[in-house]
Amino acid sequence: MFQYIIRRIAIAIPVLFGVTIFNFLIINLAPGNPVDMFINPNMSEADINARKEALGLNDPLWEQYASWMGNLLQGDFGYSFSTYEPVLNNIADRIGPTILLMGSALIIAYLIAIPIGILSATKQYSFTDYFATTFSFFGISIPNFFLGLGAIYIFAILLPIFPTGGMNTLGSSGGILDTLRHLILPAFVLGTAIAGSMVRYVRSSMLEVLGQDYLRTARAKGLHEFVVNNKHALRNALIPIITIIGLEIPLLIGGAVITEQIFQWPGLGQLTIQSIGSRDYPTLMALNFLAAITVLFSNLFTDIMYSVVDPRIKYN
Amino acid sequence: MKYSIKKVVSIMTILSLLFLAACSGDSATEPTDTGTKDPAVPATSTDASTDSESMFIGLVNPPTGFNPINSGDVAAMFIQKFFQDTLLEMDGPLNFVPRLAESFESEDGQHYTVKINKDANWTDGTPVTAADVAFTINTIAHPKSETSQGANISMLDGLEANGKLPEGETELSSVKVVDDKTLELTTTVPVDPNYMKEVFGLNVLTLPKHILGDVPIEELSTHPYMQNPTVSTGAFKFVKYEKDQYVELAANEDYYAGLPETGKLFIKIMLAPNLVGQLQTGELDFNVSKGIGKIAVQDYDTVEGFDNVTTSIEPNIGFQTMFFNNDKFDKEVRQALSMAVDRNLLVDKLLKGHGEVIDGPYTSLSPFLDRSVGELEYNPEKAKKMLEDAGFDFNTPLELVVPIGNKVREQSAPIIAQSLQQIGVQTNITNYDFPTIMSKGKAGEFDLLLIGFTLTLDPDVSNVYATGATYNFMQYSNPAMDELLIQGKQEADVEKRKVIYSDIQEILLDEAPILTLYSDHDFAGINKRVEFGKPVSFGTHHNLQKWAVSGAN
Numbered sequence: 001m002f003q004y005i006i007r008r009i010a011i012a013i014p015v016l017f018g019v020t021i022f023n024f025l026i027i028n029l030a031p032g033n034p035v036d037m038f039i040n041p042n043m044s045e046a047d048i049n050a051r052k053e054a055l056g057l058n059d060p061l062w063e064q065y066a067s068w069m070g071n072l073l074q075g076d077f078g079y080s081f082s083t084y085e086p087v088l089n090n091i092a093d094r095i096g097p098t099i100l101l102m103g104s105a106l107i108i109a110y111l112i113a114i115p116i117g118i119l120s121a122t123k124q125y126s127f128t129d130y131f132a133t134t135f136s137f138f139g140i141s142i143p144n145f146f147l148g149l150g151a152i153y154i155f156a157i158l159l160p161i162f163p164t165g166g167m168n169t170l171g172s173s174g175g176i177l178d179t180l181r182h183l184i185l186p187a188f189v190l191g192t193a194i195a196g197s198m199v200r201y202v203r204s205s206m207l208e209v210l211g212q213d214y215l216r217t218a219r220a221k222g223l224h225e226f227v228v229n230n231k232h233a234l235r236n237a238l239i240p241i242i243t244i245i246g247l248e249i250p251l252l253i254g255g256a257v258i259t260e261q262i263f264q265w266p267g268l269g270q271l272t273i274q275s276i277g278s279r280d281y282p283t284l285m286a287l288n289f290l291a292a293i294t295v296l297f298s299n300l301f302t303d304i305m306y307s308v309v310d311p312r313i314k315y316n
Numbered sequence: 317m318k319y320s321i322k323k324v325v326s327i328m329t330i331l332s333l334l335f336l337a338a339c340s341g342d343s344a345t346e347p348t349d350t351g352t353k354d355p356a357v358p359a360t361s362t363d364a365s366t367d368s369e370s371m372f373i374g375l376v377n378p379p380t381g382f383n384p385i386n387s388g389d390v391a392a393m394f395i396q397k398f399f400q401d402t403l404l405e406m407d408g409p410l411n412f413v414p415r416l417a418e419s420f421e422s423e424d425g426q427h428y429t430v431k432i433n434k435d436a437n438w439t440d441g442t443p444v445t446a447a448d449v450a451f452t453i454n455t456i457a458h459p460k461s462e463t464s465q466g467a468n469i470s471m472l473d474g475l476e477a478n479g480k481l482p483e484g485e486t487e488l489s490s491v492k493v494v495d496d497k498t499l500e501l502t503t504t505v506p507v508d509p510n511y512m513k514e515v516f517g518l519n520v521l522t523l524p525k526h527i528l529g530d531v532p533i534e535e536l537s538t539h540p541y542m543q544n545p546t547v548s549t550g551a552f553k554f555v556k557y558e559k560d561q562y563v564e565l566a567a568n569e570d571y572y573a574g575l576p577e578t579g580k581l582f583i584k585i586m587l588a589p590n591l592v593g594q595l596q597t598g599e600l601d602f603n604v605s606k607g608i609g610k611i612a613v614q615d616y617d618t619v620e621g622f623d624n625v626t627t628s629i630e631p632n633i634g635f636q637t638m639f640f641n642n643d644k645f646d647k648e649v650r651q652a653l654s655m656a657v658d659r660n661l662l663v664d665k666l667l668k669g670h671g672e673v674i675d676g677p678y679t680s681l682s683p684f685l686d687r688s689v690g691e692l693e694y695n696p697e698k699a700k701k702m703l704e705d706a707g708f709d710f711n712t713p714l715e716l717v718v719p720i721g722n723k724v725r726e727q728s729a730p731i732i733a734q735s736l737q738q739i740g741v742q743t744n745i746t747n748y749d750f751p752t753i754m755s756k757g758k759a760g761e762f763d764l765l766l767i768g769f770t771l772t773l774d775p776d777v778s779n780v781y782a783t784g785a786t787y788n789f790m791q792y793s794n795p796a797m798d799e800l801l802i803q804g805k806q807e808a809d810v811e812k813r814k815v816i817y818s819d820i821q822e823i824l825l826d827e828a829p830i831l832t833l834y835s836d837h838d839f840a841g842i843n844k845r846v847e848f849g850k851p852v853s854f855g856t857h858h859n860l861q862k863w864a865v866s867g868a869n
Contacts, residue, residue, distance in 0.1 A: 032752045043786070090559070164593050264587070264590065
C-alpha cells in the first residue's frame with residue numbers, strides 16, 4: 001500500500017512537469033499581453049517598454065519558462081504582473097474562502113443527495129421517487145446565476161434575512177456567526193446544483209445493487225429492511241459514487257466563478273477570471289499548477305478510498 | 317488488521333490534503349503583516365462603528381494595487397485619491413483649487429513655483445516637503461522605473477525624447493527644491509498653465525521619500541508600501557484592502573484641511589446588478605459611476621423608483637468611437653460610413669437620452685469644443701451614393717471588432733451593424749477581451765473597431781491622432797495634423813490654442829479617420845442619508861473632509 005502511494009507520487013512528477021509546459025504555451029499563445037491591459041491612453045511608449053523589460057516579457061519564451069521553473073523549484077511563484085504582490089499571497093488570501101464555500105456546498109450536496117437518492121431507489125416509481133427525480137432535474141437544469149440572483153431577490157431583498165453578498169459585514173467585528181450568515185445563500189445555491197446530478201448517480205447505483213442476490217440472502221436471514229438497505233446495499237452502491245466525489249474534489253480549489261461573482265465571495269474563481277482578463281501569467285501558472293496537484297491528489301485519494309469500501313480491491 | 321492500516325492511510329491522505337491547503341494559507345499571509353513597518357500608525361482598531369459615521373460606496377472594478385506612480389487602472393487611481401492627495405483638484409472645467417499645494421503659479425508658462433501646504437504632514441507626523449515631490453518626479457523619470465505617470469511629467473526640461481532621464485543620471489535639473497515647502501519646475505518650452513496644472517497637478521501622487529528614498533528602483537514596484545500604503549497625505553488613512561471585497565479607510569485626524577466628518581469609508585467592490593440591489597437595501601451610499609462603478613442603463617428606471625435614493629446624472633469627457641482601418645478605406649469611404657451610422661438612435665434608445673452625440677474628440681464639457689466647424693450629418697442615401705461612386709465592394713462583409721466589458725458599447729454594435737445594413741454594407745461582429753483587442757488593434761486586424769477613451773480636459777489628442785501614436789490603431793497619418801498637434805501642445809496662450817484646436821476639429825471632421833459616436837453621462841444613485849459627497853464630473857475628491865451622512869440609518 002505504502003509502496004503503491006510512493007509509486008503514484010513518482011509518476012505524478014513528470015505529469016506535473018508536462019502540465020506546466022503545456023499551460024505555459026497555451027497562456028502565451030493567447031493574444032495580447034499583460035502590458036496591453038493599461039488602457040490609460042495617456043501612458044507613454046517609453047513607460048510601456050520599461051514595464052515590459054522589468055517583467056521580462058522581452059526575453060525569449062523558453063527563457064521565461066526556465067526562469068519560472070527555476071523559481072518554482074525554490075518554492076517561489078513570483079510576483080503578479082498586475083498587482084505586484086507575491087502570487088502566493090494572492091492565492092493564499094483566496095484559498096480559504098474558496099475551500100469554505102465549496103466544502104460547505106459539497107457537504108450540503110451530499111447531505112441532500114445521498115438520503116434522497118437511497119429513498120428514491122428503494123421506493124422506485126413511488127411519489128417520493130418522482131418527487132426526487134423532479135428535484136434533481138431542477139437542480140441540473142436551473143443555471144447557477146439564475147438560482148443565485150433569485151435567492152438574493154427573495155432572501156435578501158424581499159425578506160431581508162441574509163446579506164446580498166460578501167463574506168463579512170463591513171464595519172462589524174465579524175466573527176464566525178457573521179461569516180456563516182453570509183455563507184448560507186451561496187453554499188445552498190451551489191449545493192443544490194451539485195445535489196441535482198448527485199441524486200441521479202446515487203439512485204441508479206443503488207437500483208443496480210438492490211437487484212443483487214446477496215441482498216435477497218440478507219433479507220432471508222431475517223435482517224431488518226433498514227439494515228439491508230443502508231448497510232449491505234449502500235456499501236456497494238457507494239463505489240461508483242466515490243469516483244464522482246473524487247472528481248468533484250478539484251472543485252474545492254477551482255471555485256465557482258459565477259456564484260463567487262454574484263455573491264462577491266472573494267475566492268479563487270474570481271482571481272482566475274481577473275488573471276485571465278489581465279493576462280497575469282505568473283498567477284495563471286500558479287493557479288494551474290495548484291489545480292494539477294489537486295487533481296492528481298484527489299485521484300490518488302479516490303483509489304485509496306476504493307480499497308476501504310471494497311475489500312476485494314488491493315494495491316500492491 | 318489490514319483493514320485498519322488502510323483506514324489510517326486514507327485518513328492521513330485526507331489530513332495531508334487539508335494540511336497542504338492550510339499551510340499555504342498561513343505561511344503566505346505572514347509577509348503582508350510584516351510589511352507594515354510603521355509603528356506610529358496603529359493597526360486596524362476595528363471597533364464596531366455605528367452607521368452614522370461610516371460611508372459605503374460601490375464600484376465594479378477591483379483595484380490592482382496602490383502604487384502612487386504606477387496605477388494601471390482607473391479604479392486604483394480613484395481609490396488612491398481618498399488617501400493620497402494630488403497637488404491640485406479641479407472643481408469645474410479647468411477651474412483649479414489648491415489641495416496638497418497651496419499655490420501652483422507661473423508668470424510665463426515655463427517657470428512654475430509650487431508651494432506645499434505648510435500644515436501638510438504624512439500620517440506618521442513627518443512633514444510633506446518639496447523634497448518628496450522632487451523625489452517622486454525623479455523616480456518617475458528614471459529609465460528603469462515602472463510607472464504609468466511618465467506622460468504627466470513629459471513637459472519638464474532635461475528629459476530625453478522618450479520622456480526619461482538620460483542614462484546614468486538620477487536627478488532632473490529642471491526640478492529645484494527651494495526650501496522645505498517650495499519647489500520650482502521648468503518646462504522645455506512655455507506651455508498652457510492649465511495643461512501643466514491638469515496633467516501634472518491632478519495626476520502626480522507624492523511618494524514618501526522618508527520611507528522609499530533608499531529603495532533600489534528595481535524593487536520599488538514590489539515594495540510592501542505599494543500594497544499597504546499606511547503612510548499617506550489625504551483626508552483618509554488606508555486601513556486595509558480585503559481582496560475583491562472592499563477597501564477600508566479611516567479618517568485622518570491630522571488632515572491639514574480639517575478633521576473629516578466621516579469616521580470610516582468603505583469602498584465596496586461588486587457586480588453592476590449588485591450595485592442596484594445594495595442601493596435598494598441601503599447597504600450602499602452611492603455607486604461611483606465614471607466607468608468603474610456604472611449601473612446598467614436598463615436599471616436606471618428601477619433606481620429612480622427607490623424611495624431611499626436620489627439620482628444624479630453628470631456629463632463627462634469620456635467618449636466612444638468607431639475606428640476605421642485607414643489602410644483599407646480611403647477618405648470617401650470613411651466619410652460615407654460615418655454618414656450611415658445613426659448615432660442619435662444610440663443616444664436616444666440605447667442610452668435612453670442620458671448622453672450626447674459628439675462630432676469630434678471633445679464633449680460639451682470641453683472649453684475647446686468648437687461647434688462652428690460644422691457637424692456630421694446622418695444621411696444614408698448620400699452615404700450609399702458615395703460608396704457606389706467610390707467603387708465600394710458591397711459583397712465582402714466588414715469585420716466589426718468589439719471589446720467586451722462595457723455593456724452599452726457591446727449593445728451598440730448590432731445597432732451600428734443595422735445602420736450599415738440599411739445602405740447595403742454587411743458586417744460580422746466579433747467580441748474579444750481587452751488584451752486581444754489591443755493586439756488586434758496594433759496589428760491592424762480589423763475593418764471597424766469600437767473603442768472608448770477618457771482623455772484629459774486639456775485638448776491634446778496626439779496619443780490617438782498623431783502618426784504612429786500608441787492608440788493610432790487606424791493608421792491615420794496626416795503631416796498637417798501632426799504639425800498642429802505639436803503646435804497645440806507647445807502653445808501657452810489659451811486663445812491661440814483654441815484656434816489651433818478648431819483647425820484640428822475641422823480636419824478631423826473632414827477626413828473622418830475615426831467616427832466619434834457618443835459620450836454617455838454618469839448615472840449615480842445616492843442614498844438620501846448622504847449630506848455631502850457624491851460622484852461629480854469634476855472634483856469628486858475635493859473637500860473629502862466634508863463628506864458626511866446623517867444620523868443612524
